[in-house]
Amino acid sequence: MSNPPLNLALAFILSICLSIGWSKTMATNNDLGVAPAYEWNLPDWTPKPIVPEDNPMTMEKVELGRHLFYEPRLSITGEYSCASCHQQSLAFTDGKPVAVGSTNQKHSRNSMSLANIAYNPVLTWANPLMTSLENQALIPIFGEHPIEMGMVGKEQEMMGWLEQDPKYQQMFQSVFKSEKKPVNVKNMTKALASFQRSLVSFNSPYDRYRYLGEENAISPAAKRGEKLFNSEEMECFHCHGGINFSDSIQHENLAFTEVAFHNTGLYNIDGKGGYPVPNTGIKEITQQAEDMGRFKVPTLRNIALTAPYMHDGSVATLRDAIAHYQAGGRTISQGELAGIGSQNPYKSGFIQGFEIKESEIDDLIAFLHSLTDEEFVSNADYSDPHN
Structure with a gap:
């Protein structure tokens, strides 16, 4: 959740969104609420977070996101995952002064906790325009300044091995049933965002x-x-x-x-x-x-x-x-x-x-x-x- 300079971040997000044809109108019927209602792990006194209409919460999608969150093959080295900077035992931080990416590049900012991130109207330390977990997920995976996962230019290669992995093939198909090619960057970030929204902490x-x-x-x-x-x-x-x-x-x-x-x-x-x-x-x-x-x-x-x-x-x-x-x-x-x-x-x-x-x-x-x-x-x- 460390954030790069705005002009680089937004330019990158825009290029990725255009390349994958990101649009709210592309959401499938299954993705818009046909699946059973998601059961939040919340006490009675806690209000529910706001969820985007084009990415409703489902148990299957959250589970897919969990697998992707801990998947080291989403990094250039094959040894680094989202969880490398966001460790559960540390409330999804990493215990370091600043984050360190997959290529050992030190970032300029500290890894923020993901606890209750679904309640955050803005993301990262200092970007008032970064309001979507779906968009934010693109930065650590594909961003270059700084390098986190380091997968810029590897989009097709990454989708290729996800499609060939029987487990992920089945999971993507189960979540995004009506899509002919459910394994894509858009759906990957939707699943990651859903898992992050599930990280609620109200039992201290x-x-x-x-x-x-x-x-x-x-x-x-x-x-x-x-x-x-x-x-x-x-x-x-x-x-x-x-x-x-x-x-x-x-x-x-x-x-x-x-x-x-x-x-x-x-x-x-x-x-x-x-x-x-x-x-x-x-x-x-x-x-x-x-x-x-x-x-x-x-x-x-x-x-x-x-x-x-x-x-x-x-x-x-x-x-x-x-x-x-x-x-x-x-x-x-x-x-x-x-x-x-x-x-x-x-x-x-x-x-x-x-x-x-x-x-x-x-x-x-x-x-x-x-x-x-x-x-x-x-x-x-x-x-x-x-x-």
Whole structure:
């Protein structure tokens, strides 16, 4: 989910979409809802995510997507899959500061968690135009800047071996019944998107405490941490609120989609608000000075499993992340990234700094740990089917 420069990404997506004849009107009758209704693994208090009309959820499609998600033959080396950067045990992150592609090229951004990605109205760290999981799937597979799966120019070769594999031949045909040639890039990305939408996480100890009334589901320290988190002094809840602990959210109960990007004062390398290239936030796209350093707020669900933090993985621990916000922005005293982040002119008004005791930091961390959903990271339905 690291994203390349906009002009390259959109030009590439457009060329692929045109080459495969992508259109909502191409959806088949089977693909438009003839299959049995999909059963979401959601508690009663959780609204369903929004699903594109031309790619309805079905169990068979999700299962096909799961196989493809863990399929290393979709990479140029035959040893790298989507799951290489999105590991279930780490809430579908990889534990690295920045992602590393199939050719060992380091990317500029951290691999984002896929937990509850179906509720994300925008995808990746800093691309307000990337709103479709179906389109986004093209980038890691075929993108060149940076190389992830490295399959650009290998589209026909990839479809060829998928068609010749008896298992995939049967699975594609079962999902896209009315198509004469169901094995194609369009259907592959539909299946991948469907599997990703199925990755829902709403069974943390905090969920059981807050929504199911299990008083002892979290510790007294976590309860104190919740109060700190929701206090006006710390401001955490303003950006990390709602069911997904993020202020970019969409689901069936919302009248409108909420999208937000923020500069948290992580850098100020020139004293004028600068962030290091290529990680300049959505300014890369909008070309507006005030958008320098503005990135999407990730979910805090399973946050204890997804270190290191921030868009570039430059904050190692939860304690370090709290220290960053406590100071109202990060100060880097020397080197090429030196600067006083708290003085960044483009910094969000929510990042004002606060006073906090060591014991309160411990409480806040206890609360953040209570957002870990052990069922999510061990759910067999989300695991590698090839093992």
